[in-house]
Amino acid sequence: MCSLKSYSVCLREATLQLPTFSSNSNRKRTNVRWCSPESAMLQDFHLPMRSFEVKNRTSVDEIKSLRLITALKTPYLPDGRFDLEAYDALMHMQVLSGAEGVIVGGTTGEGQLMSWDEHIMLIGHTVNCFGGLIKVIGNTGSNSTREAIHATEQGFAVGMHAALHINPYYGKTSMEGMVAHFEAVLPMGPTIIYNVPSRTGQDIPPPVIHTVMQSANMAGVKECVGNNRIKEYTDKGIVAWSGNDDQCHDARWGHGATGVVSVASNLVPGLMRELMFEGKNSSLNAKLMPLIEWLFHEPNPVGLNTALAQLGVVRPVFRLPYVPLPLARRVEFLNIVKELGRENFVGDKDVQVLDDDDFGLVGRY
Incomplete structure (x- = not known):
């Protein structure tokens, strides 16, 4: 930011020393001081997407107080593009x-199947339509620190709260590498770290969390x-x-958890x-256990994805x-809905079984 400020000062100075022309026909140009943009002078100079006047600026304490966070599903049109009408519903x-x-755009929202353009667009769309009513937490994590930095800058630029x-998955890294990875993105805004070794292949041990706290x-x-952790x-x-719906009740009321990041709340919020x-x-x-286990x-x-299609709130389209x-x-889902009561589920259509041919599978989109 200091570099950008110094650049703007140079521009102002250059503006104050515009060329002057004499009245004679030769019109000789006077000496002009010009300051070149640093982005053109310095190799690998990075212009940040994020400013210090980001809309929907949220305090960390506001995020810490959230009790029910839904890991939202992303619905699709028949050609595999986002179905924003269903998403908004x-x-x-x-x-x-x-x-x-x-x-x-988390795991539940299939961020792993999105391009970064899609990812940031969906975050921005959510902020613009609902950011005043609910906290929007963008999944901008990656196993590439460079990508995580860039996506997080863009996410905060479009207004996510x-x-x-996630910790770097597949390739993994050392404990020191995890700390360095998180420290590269933490300065940008309020951050939740997500530990799910069953997907990443590597636990984030407590010493890493204690350091980045x-x-x-x-x-x-x-x-x-688990709840002991x-x-x-x-x-x-x-x-x-x-992060586990089946453990969240005991986590909340027996182990001090603030709340849950829930998949089931897509269906029974x-x-x-x-x-x-x-x-x-x-x-x-x-x-709720039979639904969660299912x-x-x-x-x-x-x-x-199957359940929401059966409830008629999204098209039966799978990427x-x-x-x-x-x-x-x-x-089985049909029977679970009847047992819990259709009125407790999202949507207002009758739950259906659906035939195999009702589903569309999209590989290119």
Whole structure:
């Protein structure tokens, strides 16, 4: 920013010394001081996307207080493009049902199947339409630090309230490398770190979290290892959200978790809000278990995508490599909806089983 300020000063000085011309026919030009843009002078000079006057600027404490965050599904048109009409309807249901935040383009939202252009566009669209009603947390993490930096700059530039960051997956790195990776993105704004070793192949150990908690922008951890890890953090004053729907009730009321980043709240946001807001409720938690177990019988978001299609709130279109659950599982969902009550689920259409031919699978989009 200092470099940009110095550049603007040079421009002002240059403006004050514009060429002057004599009245004679030769029109001799006087000496003019000119300051070249540093971006043209310095190799690898980087112009940041983010400014210090980002709209929807949110305090870290606001993010720390969120109890129900929905990892939102991304719906598609038949050709595989985003179905923004269905997306907005899903967002509207989350707002009306009392969700306090949404993760845009996370694992559930299939950010891994998006280009970065799609990713940032969807974050910006969500902010512009719903940013005044709900906190928008953009998944701008990557196993490439360079990509994570660039995506996070863009995400905050279009107004997201916070960033979600995964540890470098597949290639992995050392503990020191994890710290360096997170420290490269934390200065940009409020940040939640996401630990899910079953997907990344590498745990984020507590010493890494304790180190990066020194950053003023570190909001907390979405933790999927389990409730003992969550308690280890909360006992030391570190904010943690359960990343496991099946454990979130006990995490919230028995282990100090602030709340949950939920997949199930795509389907039953009102019931998940009740679970997070209204005190210990083992009966409701047990009632939700068949739905949660069904959702995660196959890797997320396979079950969620199938369920939302059966409820008629999204088109039955899948971006590969995701495919719908088989017929027997779709029949099971029908029975689960009847047991919990259709009124507790999103949408207003009758739940259907759907035939195999009703689903569209898109490999190129």
